[in-house]
Amino acid sequence: MPAMKSFHIITFGCQMNEHDSERMTGILEAQGSTLVSDPGQAEMIILNTCSIREKAEQKFFSELGRLRQLKTENPNLKIAVAGCIAQQEGRKILSRAPYVDMIFGPSDIAKISDIVEAQRVRRNPVIDIEGDAEYHHKLVPTSRTDSLKAWVSIMYGCDNFCTYCIVPYLRGRERSRPPGDIVKEVHDLAEKGYKEVTLLGQNVNSYGKGLGTAVNFPELLNRVNDVVGIERIRFVTSHPKDLSDGLITALSDLLKVCESIHLPAQSGSDRILAAMNRRYTAAAYLDKVKKLREAVPGIALTTDIIVGFPGETEDDFSMTMKLLRDVSFDSIFAFKYSQRPNTVALELARQVPEDVKEARLAQALELQQDIALQKNKDLIGTVQEVLVEGPSKKGETLTGRTRGNKAVNFIGQASLRGSLAQVRIRSAAQNSLSGEICG
Ligand code: SAM
Numbered sequence: 037m038p039a040m041k042s043f044h045i046i047t048f049g050c051q052m053n054e055h056d057s058e059r060m061t062g063i064l065e066a067q068g069s070t071l072v073s074d075p076g077q078a079e080m081i082i083l084n085t086c087s088i089r090e091k092a093e094q095k096f097f098s099e100l101g102r103l104r105q106l107k108t109e110n111p112n113l114k115i116a117v118a119g120c121i122a123q124q125e126g127r128k129i130l131s132r133a134p135y136v137d138m139i140f141g142p143s144d145i146a147k148i149s150d151i152v153e154a155q156r157v158r159r160n161p162v163i164d165i166e167g168d169a170e171y172h173h174k175l176v177p178t179s180r181t182d183s184l185k186a187w188v189s190i191m192y193g194c195d196n197f198c199t200y201c202i203v204p205y206l207r208g209r210e211r212s213r214p215p216g217d218i219v220k221e222v223h224d225l226a227e228k229g230y231k232e233v234t235l236l237g238q239n240v241n242s243y244g245k246g247l248g249t250a251v252n253f254p255e256l257l258n259r260v261n262d263v264v265g266i267e268r269i270r271f272v273t274s275h276p277k278d279l280s281d282g283l284i285t286a287l288s289d290l291l292k293v294c295e296s297i298h299l300p301a302q303s304g305s306d307r308i309l310a311a312m313n314r315r316y317t318a319a320a321y322l323d324k325v326k327k328l329r330e331a332v333p334g335i336a337l338t339t340d341i342i343v344g345f346p347g348e349t350e351d352d353f354s355m356t357m358k359l360l361r362d363v364s365f366d367s368i369f370a371f372k373y374s375q376r377p378n379t380v381a382l383e384l385a386r387q388v389p390e391d392v393k394e395a396r397l398a399q400a401l402e403l404q405q406d407i408a409l410q411k412n413k414d415l416i417g418t419v420q421e422v423l424v425e426g427p428s429k430k431g432e433t434l435t436g437r438t439r440g441n442k443a444v445n446f447i448g449q450a451s452l453r454g455s456l457a458q459v460r461i462r463s464a465a466q467n468s469l470s471g472e473i474c475g
């Protein structure tokens with residue numbers, strides 16, 4: 037008899053959190069519990085939280101507030117808070133929401149069944165944010181939301197300490213999973229019919245550090261590339277300072293590694309990059325982009341930028357705008373700087389006023405709209421390999437993604453799902469393409 041018959045998960049934040057939720061689901065389902073889509077039908081609701089920016093934190097606390105009503109109607113309902121806010125706030129969550137039953141951090145996921153059982157026995161809130169030094173060696177059952185594309189964690193934590201970022205404080209030091217475990221997971225996925233894997237880590241380029249083997253990230257890509265059945269390999273995220281020539285060669289030589297890279301620039305101003313502790317200059321970033329484009333013609337490039345970092349002047353911001361124009365990214369994620377607890381930047385003087393951040397964000401996004409549309413228009417007339425995912429949201433066409441990770445809509449039989457189609461691009465919008473199957 038499972039400790040909990042049914043559960044519901046609400047996930048906030050990044051792909052890493054989405055994948056952590058797949059793992060919690062996998063563990064609980066292996067114990068006989070059932071994932072339900074209606075929170076009103078669940079015996080336990082898990083909130084898998086994000087605290088990368090203050091807004092994400094506010095979203096979580098308002099959701100938690102809404103759950104108070106459900107708990108009043110059903111006092112047997114258990115509420116669990118997992119993820120980065122659990123790690124950051126720990127017991128303090130109880131002073132805001134005393135109706136929470138379990139609190140555990142991102143490195144404590146493998147213990148979820150024990151935590152649920154301990155709470156059932158004790159009937160008091162259970163808090164476990166100790167972490168698990170062996171988590172990167174654990175093979176955690178995973179219940180995936182997609183049946184073609186899968187996330188595979190290759191490492192946890194981060195050692196970079198960018199001055200704005202809370203991740204190293206909450207997800208701990210960088211720990212790589214053994215290459216054999218990763219390759220086995222990819223083999224298992226191929227056997228189940230998965231076609232695409234995305235290797236996940238905060239800085240995949242430094243994969244292998246501390247493992248005591250000679251396997252670095254390009255070598256890992258080589259090994260994953262050998263897995264029969266997998267057609268496409270992607271990875272996030274690459275720190276520009278660690279983007280090696282070996283990785284550029286792997287991108288150019290390995291057939292399954294898609295011609296696409298997410299390379300967060302954060303800023304175009306050397307002064308701000310130094311204050312962010314990014315450890316590269318704008319010129320060094322542009323140099324890596326040049327090398328990538330020479331070795332992998334047509335590679336899709338995406339990035340993250342932060343506007344309004346403390347001390348960012350109009351001049352600094354104009355350098356970020358220049359970088360956006362110089363590189364011509366396929367798409368960007370742009371964020372207003374958000375003050376995070378414990379980080380170095382929190383204490384920096386000259387915080388930028390909210391209205392200035394707002395205006396800079398709007399300018400960057402407006403510029404990028406034009407660039408992204410032009411990049412997509414440049415593909416009109418080309419033939420793109422598309423992994424067919426199935427009917428589009430409106431259901432009238434099929435949808436899938438190019439190797440550059442762009443969404444494409446086209447007419448075709450639903451039976452094409454899971455196959456690679458050759459699609460000639462006929463029209464382009466800012467966020468998607470349309471075309472027709474050829475050949
Ligand atoms: N490890 C990745 C890297 O180095 O780029 C991504 C980590 S983070 C989950 C994703 C993005 O959030 C970062 O690239 C950065 O642009 C943004 N970010 C992190 N901390 C932030 C903060 N305090 N305020 C605004 N944006 C932030």
Ligand code: SF4
Binds near residue numbers: 197
């Ligand atoms: Fe945060 Fe920097 Fe680590 Fe990315 S590399 S997770 S931005 S500290």
